[in-house]
Amino acid sequence: MELSGAEILVQSLKDEGVEYIFGYPGGSVLHIYDALFKQEEVKHVLVRHEQGATHSADGYARATGKPGVVLVTSGPGATNAVTGIATAYMDSIPMVVISGQTPTPMIGSDAFQEVDTVGITRPCVKHNFLVKDVRDIAETLKKAFYIATTGRPGPVLVDIPKDVTDPAVLVSYEYPSKVSLRSYNPSVKGHKGQIKKALQVMLAARRPILYTGGGVILGEASEELVSLTKKLGFPITNTLMGLGSYPATDRQFIGMLGMHGTYEANKAMHECDTLIAIGSRFDDRVTGKLSEFCPDATIIHVDIDPASISKNVKVDIPIVGEVKGVLKEMLKLLDNGEFTPNPELTVKWWERIEKWRSYNCLEYDRKSTLIKPQYVVEQLYEVTKGEAYVTSDVGQHQMYAAQYYKFNKPRRWINSGGLGTMGFGLPAAIGVKLAHPDADVACVTGEGSIQMCIQELSTALQYKTPVKIINLNNGYLGMVRQWQEFTYESRYSHSYMDTIPEFMKLAESYGHVGMRIDKKEDVRGALEEAFALKDRTVFLDFITDPTENVYPMIEAGKGHHEMRLAPGMITDEDLA
Amino acid sequence: MRHILSILMENEAGALSRVAGLFSARGYNIESLTVAPTEDPSMSRMTLVTRGTDEVVEQITKQLNKLIDVVKLIDLAESAHIEREIMLVKVHAQGSYREEVKRLAEIFRGSIIDVTASSFIIEVTGAQDKLDAFLNALEEQSVFEVVRSGATGISRGEKGLHL
Ligand SMILES: Cc1cc2nc3c(=O)[nH]c(=O)nc-3n(C[C@H](O)[C@H](O)[C@H](O)COP(=O)(O)OP(=O)(O)OC[C@H]3O[C@@H](n4cnc5c(N)ncnc54)[C@H](O)[C@@H]3O)c2cc1C
Ligand SMILES: Cc1ncc(C[n+]2csc(CCOP(=O)(O)OP(=O)(O)O)c2C)c(N)n1
Ligand SMILES: [Mg+2]
Numbered sequence: 200m201e202l203s204g205a206e207i208l209v210q211s212l213k214d215e216g217v218e219y220i221f222g223y224p225g226g227s228v229l230h231i232y233d234a235l236f237k238q239e240e241v242k243h244v245l246v247r248h249e250q251g252a253t254h255s256a257d258g259y260a261r262a263t264g265k266p267g268v269v270l271v272t273s274g275p276g277a278t279n280a281v282t283g284i285a286t287a288y289m290d291s292i293p294m295v296v297i298s299g300q301t302p303t304p305m306i307g308s309d310a311f312q313e314v315d316t317v318g319i320t321r322p323c324v325k326h327n328f329l330v331k332d333v334r335d336i337a338e339t340l341k342k343a344f345y346i347a348t349t350g351r352p353g354p355v356l357v358d359i360p361k362d363v364t365d366p367a368v369l370v371s372y373e374y375p376s377k378v379s380l381r382s383y384n385p386s387v388k389g390h391k392g393q394i395k396k397a398l399q400v401m402l403a404a405r406r407p408i409l410y411t412g413g414g415v416i417l418g419e420a421s422e423e424l425v426s427l428t429k430k431l432g433f434p435i436t437n438t439l440m441g442l443g444s445y446p447a448t449d450r451q452f453i454g455m456l457g458m459h460g461t462y463e464a465n466k467a468m469h470e471c472d473t474l475i476a477i478g479s480r481f482d483d484r485v486t487g488k489l490s491e492f493c494p495d496a497t498i499i500h501v502d503i504d505p506a507s508i509s510k511n512v513k514v515d516i517p518i519v520g521e522v523k524g525v526l527k528e529m530l531k532l533l534d535n536g537e538f539t540p541n542p543e544l545t546v547k548w549w550e551r552i553e554k555w556r557s558y559n560c561l562e563y564d565r566k567s568t569l570i571k572p573q574y575v576v577e578q579l580y581e582v583t584k585g586e587a588y589v590t591s592d593v594g595q596h597q598m599y600a601a602q603y604y605k606f607n608k609p610r611r612w613i614n615s616g617g618l619g620t621m622g623f624g625l626p627a628a629i630g631v632k633l634a635h636p637d638a639d640v641a642c643v644t645g646e647g648s649i650q651m652c653i654q655e656l657s658t659a660l661q662y663k664t665p666v667k668i669i670n671l672n673n674g675y676l677g678m679v680r681q682w683q684e685f686t687y688e689s690r691y692s693h694s695y696m697d698t699i700p701e702f703m704k705l706a707e708s709y710g711h712v713g714m715r716i717d718k719k720e721d722v723r724g725a726l727e728e729a730f731a732l733k734d735r736t737v738f739l740d741f742i743t744d745p746t747e748n749v750y751p752m753i754e755a756g757k758g759h760h761e762m763r764l765a766p767g768m769i770t771d772e773d774l775a
Numbered sequence: 776m777r778h779i780l781s782i783l784m785e786n787e788a789g790a791l792s793r794v795a796g797l798f799s800a801r802g803y804n805i806e807s808l809t810v811a812p813t814e815d816p817s818m819s820r821m822t823l824v825t826r827g828t829d830e831v832v833e834q835i836t837k838q839l840n841k842l843i844d845v846v847k848l849i850d851l852a853e854s855a856h857i858e859r860e861i862m863l864v865k866v867h868a869q870g871s872y873r874e875e876v877k878r879l880a881e882i883f884r885g886s887i888i889d890v891t892a893s894s895f896i897i898e899v900t901g902a903q904d905k906l907d908a909f910l911n912a913l914e915e916q917s918v919f920e921v922v923r924s925g926a927t928g929i930s931r932g933e934k935g936l937h938l
Contacts (some may be wrong), residue, residue, distance in 0.1 A: 382846040506837035
């Protein structure tokens with residue numbers, strides 16, 4: 200079969216099984232757009248800003264496990280995509296970004312819309328390519344998808360100069376059925392000896408805790424994690440990225456840990472004697488002050504990326520391997536009787552944890568006449584029966600969503616953890632809705648964040664992706680305001696926007712349903728009404744308490760035992 | 776501690792900048808770096824000298840291994856190895872000092888590769904400390920240009936860095 204470079208590109212996407220491509224046209228990708236026009240299998244979603252394209256592709260990837268695919272033009276198209284690429288990179292999300300480039304003979308001449316895309320993106324991609332020959336397109340794409348989706352996943356960019364997709368140049372096409380790279384060997388199996396050693400330590404523990412993260416979701420190992428945790432009978436905490444990999448409503452789950460983690464999870468971290476880290480990367484939002492981190496613990500760490508191990512915290516028993524395989528091996532050793540857990544050992548530990556849990560650290564002022572953001576999330580959880588896909592932006596609202604929506608399944612909680620990208624939520628929700636058209640999709644956002652990619656409301660109408668936008672409108676860049684209250688003596692330097700749009704009207708002008716809710720008693724009804732409108736995007740503008748803070752909080756430079764708790768909360772430390 | 780990382784990588788445009796970019800992005804230091812193709816033209820070999828605690832160097836090697844273009848790497852400093860660097864030094868040499876420079880060059884097994892009425896260029900090869908010693912032996916004011924290649928190295932014996 201003889202095809203042009205542009206046709207090869209599109210055909211490769213089909214052969215790769217790509218369903219959606221999120222993009223925005225421009226000069227250097229016009230040949231590709233023409234090839235897209237002539238087919239229907241790969242569906243193109245025209246976003247309103249290239250950042251939106253990357254976040255939508257990212258949301259699609261997080262909700263499905265399949266790679267998200269993006270197409271942008273050279274120059275500003277590519278630079279606009281950088282934030283979304285970095286967002287995917289920090290959270291290890293599989294993505295393939297195709298960018299147009301100045302024709303090869305003009306590269307380096309400061310040509311129109313030329314930027315060094317490969318150079319600009321190098322630090323925030325897993326790998327990138329510049330394709331200089333039409334005969335290399337198919338193989339490069341195969342490599343790109345292979346690299347993006349295997350090992351520790353991540354975004355891969357393929358930069359294609361315009362002349363390489365020239366419709367007049369035809370070459371033979373064959374999509375490689377597989378590819379191997381001598382310098383890249385992603386499938387790693389955990390070392391059996393290390394796995395046994397780890398189990399031995401785990402089963403002798405008196406104060407164990409499982410600390411699991413995004414790697415369990417990326418590695419599709421929730422089922423194994425649940426079985427293992429049940430067999431062990433240990434308490435389990437999740438990172439922000441790991442939420443949903445273990446059912447939040449289960450008794451053994453003690454909540455998220457870290458900066459805004461629960462009292463019980465952070466206390467248990469501080470006092471544990473054995474820490475079992477699985478697919479989590481000891482991020483500074485999780486560890487707090489390193490010198491105070493888990494002072495008594497023997498640390499076991501399962502991770503596919505050797506560079507994650509002992510990066511921030513020295514690990515005693517490292518297991519480099521793919522999480523699913525490692526957990527399966529542990530389950531096998533427990534099932535065949537080689538190792539047997541002894542529940543007696545952890546009875547005291549559980550008593551202690553239950554005590555901490557009984558303080559109910561997520562309790563908030565329910566009597567207030569103002570709408571509390573926590574209340575809105577609780578109601579969202581009830582109205583959607585805990586079954587929705589929830590995306591979020593970045594700020595206080597993100598933490599409330601993480602704390603009060605109890606995720607029982609993986610891939611339901613979709614947020615930017617590593618980069619913390621405001622503007623992520625809405626475009627991500629569109630990607631999720633395309634992937635799961637029959638599911639409820641909510642975007643929990645703030646009046647600051649939503650304005651960073653608000654233009655995607657227009658995309659949502661064109662592609663009929665009815666998502667529900669839960670705007671927790673506190674009138675402030677709330678997370679910033681909170682830090683200023685705590686550490687800058689309430690000097691609210693530029694964290695208040697004097698002017699914000701009337702979101703209801705804005706939503707209407709984009710062709711959606713807008714609602715403004717400023718009474719507590721209307722919260723539930725509004726949510727029910729919105730979710731009943733199955734085929735409409737609804738923007739719910741909840742006017743919430745502007746002074747509310749996220750608790751508990753471990754302030755910068757503090758340890759897990761030094762949490763700042765909601766005012767009025769009494770603990771045994773106070774009593775002692 | 777000083778470490779000599781010997782890196783086998785794909786001979787591709789951009790591979791060098793991936794390595795250099797990794798060092799600057801993560802705040803690691805590069806003392807010297809040399810790179811050239813190997814007997815297999817599809818690969819090049821880089822020798823990179825860096826300093827850091829064991830933990831830092833462990834992270835560096837892990838991060839380097841993660842780069843798709845990096846095929847294999849070893850830390851030469853961990854076992855018996857040979858290290859060589861080439862240095863070209865231009866010195867002012869007039870009168871009696873000309874003889875002294877010649878003698879010094881001989882002692883360090885250097886060779887004089889360019890001569891004018893007032894200057895010499897001397898080529899010296901060896902490990903870093905030998906080259907340092909040679910420079911120290913010369914009169915400070917006489918040295919007016921120094922070019923060093925940076926270290927390259929190879930491990931001793933049968934074992935080494937190949938596919
Ligand atoms: C405002 C704000 C507040 C935050 N507060 C908190 C907080 O209170 N608590 C909190 O936890 N986070 C918080 N975060 C998020 C934080 O910044 C990090 O993104 C997060 O903690 C990292 O989660 P993780 O350790 O699960 O790692 P991830 O980023 O999910 O990384 C996954 C790890 O798993 C490994 N992995 C991937 N695939 C596999 C596989 N197949 N097998 C084995 N291993 C694999 C990877 O190598 C990596 O090490 C906050 C973020 C923001 C923006
Ligand atoms: C692109 C970007 N710029 C700045 C920040 C820093 N930042 C983190 S949270 C936040 C405030 C977000 O405000 P809003 O969306 O209203 O959420 P709230 O905290 O009020 O719930 C800011 C500015 C960021 N995370 N991302
Ligand atoms: Mg706000």
